[in-house]
């Protein structure tokens with residue numbers, strides 16, 4: 210599993226991690242699947258207080274019990290809770306459900322109505338208290354990102370987690386370059402379009418030639434840029450195992466060109482990132 214620097218944090222994180230949205234449906238299988246992922250190097254775990262209204266954080270807590278040191282653990286505060294005090298209380302609730310005393314990264318799930326400066330103040334407070342190691346944002350477009358960097362100062366925003374799959378490459382126009390400019394890692398969520406992904410012909414052809422499944426080719430494409438990471442969610446062990454294999458797959462320039470042609474990045478738009 211390739212690891213790469215996570216923005217300017219100085220920490221190396223696996224390029225392929227594990228999402229956890231909707232993982233609450235089969236708790237025992239979810240725990241086994243996550244642990245299988247850890248064994249294969251997918252130790253970047255993305256969760257959120259919102260997922261299963263806290264139930265998913267409890268599942269993640271069970272999966273990381275006894276293995277906390279192996280894991281880069283990320284959770285998120287919903288914007289409604291992201292006031293100065295609300296963020297701190299939400300983080301403490303997440304820590305209890307996860308059975309840990311600190312998060313590796315804590316994100317604002319999407320831009321909301323509480324002043325961003327308050328959320329940042331709470332994140333910095335939590336960092337000083339050792340409850341989070343670093344913080345970031347999610348679903349921030351270029352303008353939102355410029356604003357959070359302006360308020361927080363350089364080098365404070367670890368990542369921006371955004372929608373990114375072959376059918377939705379909007380971030381490549383402005384968000385990804387802005388993240389790169391500011392040393393912010395780009396974590397692509399829903400890399401399989403939330404399960405709607407159907408491997409098209411060009412991926413099948415590349416996959417056959419490389420002896421790799423088409424979804425590995427898709428993940429390799431989405432992580433071809435050195436600031437990007439992907440966090441597919443898989444409740445089934447066979448899927449976990451397949452996804453982990455993408456962490457060692459490097460596409461050639463010609464393969465990238467063919468995929469780029471088949472799935473064009475679309476028209477540039479600066480504002481309002483698409484979300485699922």
Ligand code: NAP
Nearest residue numbers: 228229230398399400401402403404441442443444445448
């Ligand atoms: P996704 O990862 O694009 O797709 C998940 C679906 O793909 C599941 O149905 C899964 O099936 C299936 N799948 C996974 N690997 C597969 C494989 N190798 N072969 C066939 N099917 C496979 O969708 P997502 O859950 O929306 O996104 C991933 C993660 O990103 C989330 O879980 C969450 O952590 C994060 N996310 C963040 C935001 C945000 O606003 N920040 C929004 C959405 C998602 P099984 O489960 O049956 O294995």
